Amino acid sequence: MLFESVLGFSWVVYLWESYLSKRQHSIYVNVQSVPKELTSVIDQSTFDKSRRYALDKSTYGFWNGLYSQIESTAILWLGGLPFLWAASGVVLGKLGYTSEHEILHSLVFTLLGSVFGLVTELPWSLYFTFVVEERHGFNKMTLGFFLKDLVKKTLVSQAISLPLTALIIYVVKVGGDYFFVYAWLLVLCISMVLLHIYPEFIAPLFDKYSPLPDGELKTKINELAQSLDFPLQKLYVVEGSKRSAHSNAYMYGFHKNKRIVLFDTLLEDYTPVGRTDQTNSDSTEVPESDREETNSGKGEDVNKKDKDCETKKIGCNTEEVVAVLGHELGHWKFSHMLKNIVIMQGSILFSFFVFGQLMNNTQIFAAFGFMDQQPILIRLYIVFSFIFSPINEIESFLMHILSRRFEFQADEFAVNLGKREKLKSALLKLFKDNLAFPVADWMYSARHYSHPPLLERLRAMDLYKPKQE
Template sequence: MEVFSAVLAFAWLIYVWETYLSSRQHKIYKIVKDIPKELTSVIDSGTFEKSRLYALDKSNYGFWNGLYSQIELTLILCLGGLPFLWDLSGKVLGKLGCDPGNEIVHSLMFSFLGNIFSLITDLPWKLYYTFVIEENHGFNKMTLGFFLTDMMKKTAVSEAISMPLMALIIYIVKVGGDYFFVYAWLIVFIISMVLLHVYPEYIAPLFDKYTPLPEGDLKQKIENLAKSLDYPLQKLYVVEGSKRSSHSNAYMYGFRKNKRIVLFDTLLEDYSPVTREDKEEDFKKEDISQSEDGDATGESKKKIGCNTEEVVAVLGHELGHWYYSHMVKNLVIMQFNIFFMFFMFGKLMNMHVLFSGFGFPNFQPILIRLYVVFSFLFSPFNEVMSFLMNVLSRRFEFQADEFAVNLGKKQYLKTALLKLFKDNLSFPVADWLYSTRHYSHPPLLERLRGMDDVKAKRE
């Protein structure tokens, strides 16, 4: 019980720390009502206020959702939720004619029932976030039917991937001997590599429509940029993200000489499927009213997204990540981390005192031991790793910005970032301690200043 109490106390300590950090950022949202001087010429007061209110709503949501999650976890652990669910999964297997004594099958049922429980308890929060917060701020594009169907598809795909992997890991721990952690890591590594190729090619299209980028100036300029850098671009896609949300993004994927670039339709100013018409109409109406009030010009917001040169600049930044092998470096770090965690699990898994306080004094299933070690005992390590990875990620972002600047894209990248911040209603001011812990990307003002400090080589 001493171990259990210590684990629970540390979980609450982390929660209190995270709540303190969030309160610092929440205070920023409340008191900062003036546009930073660097942005006064590019962000109007109406947009700044909208981004502030959007941030406040998300911050309030995060507080209550975090409190609920922490209380729920505490009650589950203190009231014996884990052994109860293990016993229940055994009874379900018995009614289905399966053998509850088969630990792997029993573990799969335990995980499935646990995931269903989480799905149900999380559903009201997800509905509120999507259909109240995102809806009120003009981002949600999903109907309730689409939302529920999409959620069920994601759950089915997740279970189809995680269940076989879980069964393999449990089997390897049972029969792998002293070096099981090597085999477990190899399995995770191989499956990760397979998913890096399979997911964007075969799984992602189950949820969104991917179409080749139409011929035109944008496609030509992207191909020319890729060719100038010897980037082995094979295909250019546009994904119809606008059927879900007005938020925008772009990413690259692929192995070696088989690279792809995917652009969200919401990123492209001149790419306007039906699902975006309402959003653009909102912007046009807003422009008219703001022009009459003298707060903004009618032309400033007629379209969302970025123009051709700005999209190319954004991809210049993304190509910087490829040039400096940031994705490969992150992958290597992640694999070393997984290997280390499996190794440490091997050292801890037979210390029965660690798991008895969680309601398993006698038989201690491997899945329960994995859950306790990875979710709780490793939590201090995970906190440190998360912080260090954010520090590294911000460094990578500055490097990618510098790469784009050296391509002569500084002004276009700046305007693209500003447009994306405006379109996504991102708040440009951050508390230093909160951003240090949570931001994987530097705050907007830091990125703009960082680009100004770079002496472009090709401008």
């Protein structure tokens, strides 16, 4: 009965998500004119492009979601988990070990599962990148770059997840009655370490980070940081344009060691191929990106530069970038990241505690086909992925509500800095560059959007009464 309940709940969630997606898809189909609030800033051509992009992503999401649901159902129904555990035991035996080596067995199981997921997801990733994103001008990757990137991501993720998996299994086995506290402390420590080392050592493996050159933009960012006592240590530009035309900006670091990262696609007149003939004071020079060598030599390089310039998005000017960073500094001022970390760690501690109450209930794991062997990793996977699924759905919904509140607070903070109009114009430019659709179904938005829709943010900003402007 437990197995059927878990499977039934997964289909209830899928059907609910499909209903929400259908509501949003109907918005894309039926809303064919620019909302009246945006007619003065968004032309019909841009709106039509964003609508087509949204429709393509929605259609892709439907088929990908259907496939994923059928695949996960088939895995559970046909005993895929016990089969994979047995297969990993066979591999372990060929390596000269027995099933008594539970941690090694679990790592082989994890590797095989990752390979299976990688293979089944690869066609979908290729289609989305080279058909959907390519069709709308966002993909900048070649197939070789994509595959090299995929290999690097896989190796890095396994280098992190496998040792963590082994350590958690070990802690559960030897931790006694209070193992859940030790397991949580382990996850907490590793999370804090990763928050520090990821942007410093891991992210540069995938993208090129360069210091923001001296100029008006850097001066104004430093002035803003100093006015708010923000301990800014370094300013970087990340060369995201070699993989995508989407824009972003973020900050990271602890206590007195904060860094800000700007995507090159965010900056107006920013040329990602390292041209030196820039005259705009807001522009910054990006070191030449790593490019795959071709047989056509320098001639193709020049053509690529011209093509990049032709497809360059609008980007934001100096004042608009500063306004966007005013929003990001609002997150810092209100300790949003710290609050998210506290909530996340509280959830993890609670989950480990509940797992401790369930881990010795053999009937739970027998329902999933593990009659004789019930290894720690399998118990963790079943409880966290399936038994907790109703809790996970509620938690996800509540976190989206909280995230949207944080975004409104950060917008209001930027307005209080006198950045209302510049932030609005920046959001509109980012909307155009990213072809984001400005209209959202309220139910779909409440469930899926961690950021409020564009129109909601613009309307809210008009209602804020700034302290200074």
